[in-house]
Amino acid sequence: MGLRVAVAGATGAVGREMLRILEERAFPAQEVVALASERSEGKALPYRGGEIRVGRLAHGAFEGVDLALFSAGAPRSLEFAPSAVKAGAVVVDNSSAFRMDPGVPLVVPEVNPDALRAHTGIIANPNCSTIQMVAVLKPLHDAARLRRVVVSTYQAVSGAGQAAVDELERQVEARARGQESRPAKFPHAIAFNCLPQIDAFLEEGDTKEERKMVNETRKIMGLPDLPVSATCVRVPVVNAHAESVNAEFERPITPERARELLSRAPGVRVADDPAQSVYPMPILASGKDPVYVGRVRRDPSAPHALNLWIVADNLRKGAALNAVQIGEMLLAKGLLRVKAA
Amino acid sequence: MGLRVAVAGATGAVGREMLRILEERAFPAQEVVALASERSEGKALPYRGGEIRVGRLAHGAFEGVDLALFSAGAPRSLEFAPSAVKAGAVVVDNSSAFRMDPGVPLVVPEVNPDALRAHTGIIANPNCSTIQMVAVLKPLHDAARLRRVVVSTYQAVSGAGQAAVDELERQVEARARGQESRPAKFPHAIAFNCLPQIDAFLEEGDTKEERKMVNETRKIMGLPDLPVSATCVRVPVVNAHAESVNAEFERPITPERARELLSRAPGVRVADDPAQSVYPMPILASGKDPVYVGRVRRDPSAPHALNLWIVADNLRKGAALNAVQIGEMLLAKGLLRVKAA
Numbered sequence: 001m002g003l004r005v006a007v008a009g010a011t012g013a014v015g016r017e018m019l020r021i022l023e024e025r026a027f028p029a030q031e032v033v034a035l036a037s038e039r040s041e042g043k044a045l046p047y048r049g050g051e052i053r054v055g056r057l058a059h060g061a062f063e064g065v066d067l068a069l070f071s072a073g074a075p076r077s078l079e080f081a082p083s084a085v086k087a088g089a090v091v092v093d094n095s096s097a098f099r100m101d102p103g104v105p106l107v108v109p110e111v112n113p114d115a116l117r118a119h120t121g122i123i124a125n126p127n128c129s130t131i132q133m134v135a136v137l138k139p140l141h142d143a144a145r146l147r148r149v150v151v152s153t154y155q156a157v158s159g160a161g162q163a164a165v166d167e168l169e170r171q172v173e174a175r176a177r178g179q180e181s182r183p184a185k186f187p188h189a190i191a192f193n194c195l196p197q198i199d200a201f202l203e204e205g206d207t208k209e210e211r212k213m214v215n216e217t218r219k220i221m222g223l224p225d226l227p228v229s230a231t232c233v234r235v236p237v238v239n240a241h242a243e244s245v246n247a248e249f250e251r252p253i254t255p256e257r258a259r260e261l262l263s264r265a266p267g268v269r270v271a272d273d274p275a276q277s278v279y280p281m282p283i284l285a286s287g288k289d290p291v292y293v294g295r296v297r298r299d300p301s302a303p304h305a306l307n308l309w310i311v312a313d314n315l316r317k318g319a320a321l322n323a324v325q326i327g328e329m330l331l332a333k334g335l336l337r338v339k340a341a
Numbered sequence: 342m343g344l345r346v347a348v349a350g351a352t353g354a355v356g357r358e359m360l361r362i363l364e365e366r367a368f369p370a371q372e373v374v375a376l377a378s379e380r381s382e383g384k385a386l387p388y389r390g391g392e393i394r395v396g397r398l399a400h401g402a403f404e405g406v407d408l409a410l411f412s413a414g415a416p417r418s419l420e421f422a423p424s425a426v427k428a429g430a431v432v433v434d435n436s437s438a439f440r441m442d443p444g445v446p447l448v449v450p451e452v453n454p455d456a457l458r459a460h461t462g463i464i465a466n467p468n469c470s471t472i473q474m475v476a477v478l479k480p481l482h483d484a485a486r487l488r489r490v491v492v493s494t495y496q497a498v499s500g501a502g503q504a505a506v507d508e509l510e511r512q513v514e515a516r517a518r519g520q521e522s523r524p525a526k527f528p529h530a531i532a533f534n535c536l537p538q539i540d541a542f543l544e545e546g547d548t549k550e551e552r553k554m555v556n557e558t559r560k561i562m563g564l565p566d567l568p569v570s571a572t573c574v575r576v577p578v579v580n581a582h583a584e585s586v587n588a589e590f591e592r593p594i595t596p597e598r599a600r601e602l603l604s605r606a607p608g609v610r611v612a613d614d615p616a617q618s619v620y621p622m623p624i625l626a627s628g629k630d631p632v633y634v635g636r637v638r639r640d641p642s643a644p645h646a647l648n649l650w651i652v653a654d655n656l657r658k659g660a661a662l663n664a665v666q667i668g669e670m671l672l673a674k675g676l677l678r679v680k681a682a
Binding site for chain 2 (some may be wrong): 016072106148149150152156169172176187188189192193194195196197201205206227229230231233235236237244246255266274275277279280281282283294295296297298299300301302305307309311
């Protein structure tokens with residue numbers, strides 16, 4: 001096929017995961033180009049048994065690139081994604097830069113694949129916490145129509161990058177020695193603590209992360225007025241986000257029916273046998289592809305309400321895997337070309 | 342006064358905290374008697390600069406005791422609390438044994454002190470997760486009338502006893518050495534994980550802990566039909582439980598008004614300055630008396646709804662402190678005597 005794929009931000013936690021997933025899934029790329037900031041230029045990254053050299057993320061770096069996966073932060077996406085599109089690449093961007101742009105599809109392949117058809121060069125990859133929630137809510141919504149969602153998250157430190165993982169481990173080890181290790185990446189200690197802050201605060205008291213979960217869920221589900229309340233909390237878990245979701249529906253839906261629908265849903269795995277202590281957990285979901293759901297039970301406190309416990313690897317399905325799946329779907333649908341904007 | 346106070350289960354995590362709190366608050370006891378199972382008989386526990394010897398928890402151990410604080414588990418409360426009452430003591434029981442008994446007051450002194458008047462020898466101390474939630478919800482309910490509550494908890498391992506704390510620390514240290522430490526107290530590893538199971542599962546898929554939060558909240562608030570949905574999750578935190586609470590009200594209530602009411606509420610401390618990264622956290626609440634509340638914000642997904650983040654020391658306000666406060670209130674109200682049943 002002669003496909004050239006670029007990974008912008010290749011040395012970050014998500015970028016490295018993108019390379020691993022391209023390899024694991026045997027993405028049909030003839031060449032993979034790794035790009036990063038000046039600081040990482042020249043580094044070697046493992047790929048398909050060999051290694052690839054990191055090139056500099058620059059305006060001229062996208063010549064001949066067909067697909068560019070961006071995970072270098074919103075400012076770099078804003079700066080370089082248009083250059084990639086101009087050079088003829090389709091961009092799948094993991095940052096928040098373009099997600100709420102009405103002209104940019106925001107896609108979870110299992111949920112709204114058809115949104116891809118309207119792309120004009122850039123497709124946005126949703127926020128990790130949103131992806132795993134909508135993957136589970138979509139099949140239930142199709143059956144019973146969502147009325148309101150209240151979610152509280154238990155988010156892993158890997159979502160804040162490798163430096164955050166190192167910080168958690170440093171703090172845990174310091175405590176074992178009876179010492180203290182000051183927070184740097186987070187505003188407070190994360191070891192043996194819960195931080196009810198992810199990203200910056202907005203005026204009404206929500207964090208950006210919470211606002212993302214509300215707005216992105218609405219856009220992906222095509223329900224611009226869906227009532228959603230989100231509380232996002234960082235917990236001392238290395239990898240994989242968990243979510244306690246309370247979902248109210250317009251029509252009746254039993255836990256049995258929900259489990260049945262979810263067991264057939266693409267990308268979703270039901271793990272729900274409480275009597276055997278079987279339910280989704282971060283240490284089980286980490287390194288895995290599916291979105292796990294369990295503890296599916298009726299909530300008698302509202303009509304047609306269910307409680308759900310949803311866990312997924314935030315670096316994989318929450319970021320890198322979803323981006324690569326978008327690439328696969330673009331290929332399959334013949335959409336790997338830039339339409340005139 | 343010549344008051345004799347017994348602590349049954351004195352060697353456990355909550356029992357030890359009870360002794361500390363009796364001492365800290367200079368509870369007017371002439372004598373404190375420490376009782377525990379045969380295994381701990383004869384042990385010395387620190388109290389008021391000296392130490393007290395642990396006696397055996399037995400039917401005859403309550404002669405001359407005026408107030409008996411029980412924290413020895415439900416089976417022992419069921420077995421020995423009636424003997425204590427027969428001997429003339431008033432029992433404050435921290436187990437779940439009598440909580441839902443219609444003849445037994447279930448009391449949080451800041452919320453329903455008047456329920457104490459009806460006691461016939463036993464007063465139940467509520468579940469830790471319930472206490473901190475109702476302490477915050479009560480003043481808001483008085484102002485705007487609760488309509489529905491959805492809570493997700495982030496519970497510390499100390500709630501499962503000292504063995505659970507040791508288990509978390511063992512697992513964390515094993516991981517630092519690249520090893521693994523098998524779970525014993527919990528069904529799965531708790532280090533770097535979230536366990537959506539606290540206590541055993543019931544038929545409808547709720548855990549006992551979740552059911553307690555529903556039933557006890559209703560009883561303490563005197564709202565037998567209040568719609569409450571609870572999801573209880575164990576997180577790798579040593580001490581202090583956190584709760585993400587979504588509360589819907591019948592009447593309008595702004596976050597500003599809620600903060601104002603809460604800042605005047607007994608036993609509650611508002612910590613809510615997100616711009617300065619000020620919000621309640623387990624590592625700050627541990628070892629402290631108040632119930633901390635922050636991240637008070639409007640939830641536009643339902644009429645008159647608020648989100649709240651509530652954190653308290655589960656061994657103190659969630660157990661030992663609340664029990665001692667009940668003792669203080671019994672004294673103050675002249676209720677430290679057993680009425681005819």
